[in-house]
Each structure stands twice: as C-alpha cells, then as structure tokens.
Amino acid sequence: MREYLQFYIDGKWVDPVEPKTANVINPATEEVSGRISVGSVADVNKAVAAARKAFTSWSETTREQRLEVLLAIQAEYERRKQDMGEAITEEMGAPLSLGLGFHTLLGSGHLQTAIEVLREFPFEEQRGTTLIRREPIGVCGLITPWNWPMNQTCVKIFPALATGNTMILKPPQLAPYSAQILAEVLHAAGVPAGVFNMIQGSGAVLGTALSTHEDVDMISFTGSEPVGVQITKDAALTVKRVGLELGGKSPYIVLDDASLATNVANATSAMMGNSGQTCSAGSRLLVPKARMDEAIAAARDAANAVTVGDPKGNVAMGPVVSKGQYNSIQDYIQKGLDEGAQLIAGGLGRPDGLEKGYYVKPTVFVTSNDTVIAREEIFGPVLAMIGYDDLDDAVAIANDSTFGLGGYVVGDSLDTANAVAKRMRTGAIWVNGGFDFHAPFGGYKRSGNGREWGEFGFDEYLEIKSIIGFKPA
Numbered sequence: 017m018r019e020y021l022q023f024y025i026d027g028k029w030v031d032p033v034e035p036k037t038a039n040v041i042n043p044a045t046e047e048v049s050g051r052i053s054v055g056s057v058a059d060v061n062k063a064v065a066a067a068r069k070a071f072t073s074w075s076e077t078t079r080e081q082r083l084e085v086l087l088a089i090q091a092e093y094e095r096r097k098q099d100m101g102e103a104i105t106e107e108m109g110a111p112l113s114l115g116l117g118f119h120t121l122l123g124s125g126h127l128q129t130a131i132e133v134l135r136e137f138p139f140e141e142q143r144g145t146t147l148i149r150r151e152p153i154g155v156c157g158l159i160t161p162w163n164w165p166m167n168q169t170c171v172k173i174f175p176a177l178a179t180g181n182t183m184i185l186k187p188p189q190l191a192p193y194s195a196q197i198l199a200e201v202l203h204a205a206g207v208p209a210g211v212f213n214m215i216q217g218s219g220a221v222l223g224t225a226l227s228t229h230e231d232v233d234m235i236s237f238t239g240s241e242p243v244g245v246q247i248t249k250d251a252a253l254t255v256k257r258v259g260l261e262l263g264g265k266s267p268y269i270v271l272d273d274a275s276l277a278t279n280v281a282n283a284t285s286a287m288m289g290n291s292g293q294t295c296s297a298g299s300r301l302l303v304p305k306a307r308m309d310e311a312i313a314a315a316r317d318a319a320n321a322v323t324v325g326d327p328k329g330n331v332a333m334g335p336v337v338s339k340g341q342y343n344s345i346q347d348y349i350q351k352g353l354d355e356g357a358q359l360i361a362g363g364l365g366r367p368d369g370l371e372k373g374y375y376v377k378p379t380v381f382v383t384s385n386d387t388v389i390a391r392e393e394i395f396g397p398v399l400a401m402i403g404y405d406d407l408d409d410a411v412a413i414a415n416d417s418t419f420g421l422g423g424y425v426v427g428d429s430l431d432t433a434n435a436v437a438k439r440m441r442t443g444a445i446w447v448n449g450g451f452d453f454h455a456p457f458g459g460y461k462r463s464g465n466g467r468e469w470g471e472f473g474f475d476e477y478l479e480i481k482s483i484i485g486f487k488p489a
C-alpha cells in the first residue's frame with residue numbers, strides 16, 4: 017500500500033491545510049492500492065504564493081544555471097526509473113514492459129530535449145534598434161491526465177523550468193503515484209524552493225482554483241474537450257494564457273500501394289497499445305474499399321492476437337484505467353452494435369478468463385465515417401475501420417472530423433504519402449512511422465490550440481517583449 021499524504025510546496029513536503037484523503041484503485045485488481053491526500057483551495061493559495069515568491073529570482077537565472085538544475089534532475093530521474101515504471105503500471109494499468117519502457121522513456125526524452133533546446137534557444141534577438149526578448153510568463157498551472165502520465169507532466173514541467181517559469185502541478189487523481197515520484201526527483205535534484213510545487217486532488221476543486229486565480233499567469237492543460245472549454249472560460253476572467261492539448265479521432269490511411277495485410281495488422285495492434293488510451297491513437301483506419309475483405313482478415317487476426325491480462329505479466333495489453341472508463345467503452349461498443357457497424361473482433365464484456373479488473377476485449381468494427389463510433393473519441397481499444405474509394409475520398413474522410421490531433425499515412429510511394437500528409441488537417445502526421453522528440457505536437461480544430469515538444473514547447477511559456485531604442489553594447 018502506498019501512502020502519499022503530503023504535498024510539495026515551497027521546497028518542502030507539507031501536510032494539507034485540511035486533512036482529507038482518497039483511495040487509489042489498482043485497475044488490474046479493482047483493489048485499493050494506496051491513499052493520497054486531496055487538497056483544497058487553501059493549499060492552492062499556499063502553492064501559488066510560493067511560486068510567485070520564487071519567480072523573482074528564478075526568472076533572472078542564467079541559461080547555465082537552469083541547465084545545471086536540469087542536468088541534476090536528469091541524474092535523479094535515471095536513478096528512479098524503476099520506481100517510476102512500477103508506479104505507472106500500478107496506477108493506470110499499462111503492462112510493466114510499457115511502464116518501464118516507453119512511459120518512463122517519454123519523461124526522460126522530454127527532459128533531454130529540454131536540455132538540448134535550452135543550450136541553443138534564442139532568448140534575445142536584436143533587430144535594428146529594437147531588442148526582442150523572450151521572457152518567462154510567470155506562475156504556471158499545469159493540469160495533466162492519467163493516460164501517459166510522465167509524458168504529459170514532463171512535456172510541461174521541463175520547458176516551463178527551462179524558460180524560467182515557476183509552477184504548480186495538479187496531477188490526475190486516477191494516476192497520482194508517478195507524479196509523486198517525479199516531485200521527489202525534483203526535490204532531490206535541488207530545484208530551488210517554490211519553483212516547482214505539486215498538490216494532489218480533484219480537478220473540479222484545485223483545477224478551478226488555479227484557472228481562476230488572480231496570481232496565476234498561465235494554464236497548460238492536457239485532457240478532455242469539455243474540461244478544456246471550462247478551463248478556458250474560467251481563465252478568461254483574469255485574461256490568462258491557456259494552452260490546450262485535447263482529444264482526437266486520428267485517421268490512419270493505408271494507401272493502395274502499401275502492403276495491406278502488414279499495415280492493417282500494424283495499425284490494429286498499435287491501436288490496442290496502452291489499451292487504446294492515447295490521444296493521438298489512429299482510431300479510424302482507412303483502407304481501400306475494393307480490398308476490404310483482405311483488410312478485415314488482417315485486422316481480425318491482429319486484434320485476436322493481442323494478449324490481455326495482468327500488466328505485471330508478459331502481456332501486450334493491461335486493463336483500462338478505471339471503472340468509469342470501462343463502462344464508457346462498453347457503452348460505445350454497444351452503440352456500435354446498435355448503429356449496425358460490423359463487429360470483426362472483440363465486443364462486449366471482459367476477455368475470457370478475466371473476471372476481475374477493468375479489462376476490455378481488443379475490438380474492431382467496420383463502419384462508415386458518420387457513425388458515433390467513428391466520430392467520438394472512445395479512448396479504449398476499439399478501432400473503427402472505414403473503406404475509401406480513391407485518394408480524394410481518403411483525404412475527405414480523414415478531414416471529416418471535429419478533431420485534428422494526429423494522422424498516419426503508410427504507402428510505398430513516398431511522393432504520394434507526403435502529398436496526402438500535406439492535405440490532412442491535423443497537427444502531426446506520421447508518414448511510414450518514425451519518432452521525433454523535437455517535432456511540435458498539438459491539435460487543429462477541437463484537439464486544442466497549443467504546441468508542445470521541443471523548441472515550440474518553449475514558446476508556450478514565454479512572453480515576447482520589445483525594447484525599442486535598445487542599443488547593443
């Protein structure tokens with residue numbers, strides 16, 4: 017049993033102002049795995065005051081001083097990698113290989129990237145007699161979800177630190193353990209008091225207190241669309257900057273010249289990774305209509321081959337994060353059946369032999385783009401496969417979505433694949449796979465308005481100042 021009953025405020029572990037706790041459930045067992053304290057507005061006020069106080073000196077540190085702090089964090093993060101991976105598996109149910117692997121690696125990757133970007137970042141630029149300075153925006157409220165917990169916290173914290181901001185992190189109640197370990201890492205690394213603060217508890221209470229706070233300058237939020245809208249309204253009262261990274265229904269286009277069976281199989285197993293709880297998951301698989309039979313066979317085989325079970329064992333997929341998430345996914349599967357989509361694999365209920373834990377069957381439907389299961393983000397291991405007539409039709413279907421986060425194109429002709437990628441209205445497109453920590457990531461349309469990752473992630477936390485008439489020394 018884990019007990020994380022203190023918050024991290026002003027460089028110290030402190031008790032909440034009003035003692036109150038909540039249980040954390042292990043999604044693999046449905047049993048209580050630990051307890052956290054849940055904070056109140058009074059804790060937020062303390063943390064904001066500490067961050068405000070620290071801002072004066074932290075915002076005036078040199079690039080070299082901040083690099084030194086980031087390098088100290090890096091050493092400490094490396095030391096705690098095993099703890100981090102285990103915590104992620106316990107809190108949100110990712111297989112241990114994924115918790116210790118990609119989940120943890122995304123955190124260290126964003127840290128390494130922030131270090132690389134900080135070394136070169138142009139904070140000042142002289143244009144004629146005007147000096148243009150990029151300066152930290154101030155006290156930042158960082159509100160994060162549970163699905164890739166280290167990715168989402170680290171992609172905010174390290175650029176915010178590197179650019180001289182101070183911050184308050186509000187991690188998700190469903191997955192609070194990895195954030196606690198990260199706060200321990202920052203403390204052990206000697207981040208100056210008040211620069212980084214963390215309070216656990218409810219988004220409705222703490223998130224709202226941050227969004228409406230007079231002394232918070234910016235909110236960076238990753239999560240669902242309704243909460244993003246609410247935060248934007250709350251933050252408008254004090255004219256805060258709000259960075260939003262929201263949901264998606266990302267198209268995965270298999271071009272006609274691609275090896276259909278291999279690519280459909282890859283797309284299907286990728287969809288089931290992290291139990292389908294990835295904002296940029298390729299949840300709409302677009303294949304040539306004329307070859308639908310071949311695609312169905314490949315998707316069915318790939319979905320049925322996904323091993324589901326205890327995330328501590330050797331499985332490809334663990335449970336989904338919570339009972340609420342399980343029920344919501346079951347409702348979507350039922351909706352798919354009700355609206356006449358063709359079920360290819362999976363379906364309602366738990367996989368055979370799993371009576372306890374929030375396990376979902378890897379599920380594939382063939383459907384059209386106007387159905388609920390093709391339009392709404394399910395955030396579970398449910399793939400909607402859709403046939404297209406020709407390239408124009410594929411692009412039209414891909415773009416016919418209220419979201420615009422990710423996109424995937426696979427094909428043998430790079431010219432064709434690149435041309436299709438350029439026509440897609442989403443913030444990031446992967447052509448035949450690949451990975452880049454320096455590529456900006458964020459959404460078009462209702463998928464958000466911010467750009468995180470790499471150099472573009474720094475801009476989120478910077479004000480731009482003109483000093484007109486500035487004479488270089």
Ligand code: NAP
Pocket residue numbers: 159160161162163164168186187188189190217218219220222223224227238239240241243244246247260261262263264294295393395421459463464
């Ligand atoms: P969520 O319900 O929106 O919660 C995200 C965070 O916001 C949690 O910490 C939550 O606190 C907090 N929150 C809730 N109500 C709030 C309010 N009124 N004011 C301020 N904060 C509030 O999202 P989720 O269910 O955890 O995560 C899934 C969603 O995130 C999906 O839609 C997914 O696509 C999206 N996502 C997007 C990206 C991206 O980069 N674009 C990445 C990952 C996930 P609690 O702890 O109380 O819930």
Ligand code: MG
Pocket residue numbers: 240
């Ligand atoms: Mg939620």
